[in-house]
Amino acid sequence: MFGFTAVEALQLSFDNSAAAIIDKEPWIANLKAMRRLKNLCLQPQKVEQVLVLSGDVHYGFHRYESYQHPVSPQRVHFWQLTSSAVCNIPPGSGLGQNVVEKWLPFLWKRVLHKFHKEKARYLRPDQSEHFIAADTNLGLLELDPQGLPERSFLLLADAATSKKWHWSYNLKKPRILS
Numbered sequence: 001m002f003g004f005t006a007v008e009a010l011q012l013s014f015d016n017s018a019a020a021i022i023d024k025e026p027w028i029a030n031l032k033a034m035r036r037l038k039n040l041c042l043q044p045q046k047v048e049q050v051l052v053l054s055g056d057v058h059y060g061f062h063r064y065e066s067y068q069h070p071v072s073p074q075r076v077h078f079w080q081l082t083s084s085a086v087c088n089i090p091p092g093s094g095l096g097q098n099v100v101e102k103w104l105p106f107l108w109k110r111v112l113h114k115f116h117k118e119k120a121r122y123l124r125p126d127q128s129e130h131f132i133a134a135d136t137n138l139g140l141l142e143l144d145p146q147g148l149p150e151r152s153f154l155l156l157a158d159a160a161t162s163k164k165w166h167w168s169y170n171l172k173k174p175r176i177l178s
Helices: 005-012 016-022 033-042 095-119
Strands: 047-056 060-068 077-084 136-143 147-158 164-170
Touching: 016 060, 033 077, 077 136, 095 136, 136 164
Parallel strands: 047 077
Antiparallel strands: 060 077, 136 147, 147 164
């Protein structure tokens, strides 16, 4: 539902038809359809949490958004937990991560900072300062006894070295990337 900010910003710099030609996958390429999906999720009056389990062939990341319910006084919390295919081996063993780490600070200062502050809320894992994983990964989710999101995990592996590790996220007290 929510994509990676750098790609979304690029897509938003074009009109809707050009954005759909560049990358037809994310909802941002069709703002009308994205609004409809969000509004469908907000229809139940008692909804407080919306959980989107998602996949991306390139990256794993978690996002958080909050919207005012259209008829109820409460805000609705949207969680998107995205993992990549476990059989996907990113090209260049982390090439995407290297590009993100090297180019994101440059793009951040010039283009993305304002867009991020207005549009994107990435979650930072508890033990890492990184927020996006280009390594092969699998997402896990733990719910509390009331069925609300409590913790999530990205199980990560470097295909080149067979090194394995995990990122954990406390969804009760999330660390939002600032």
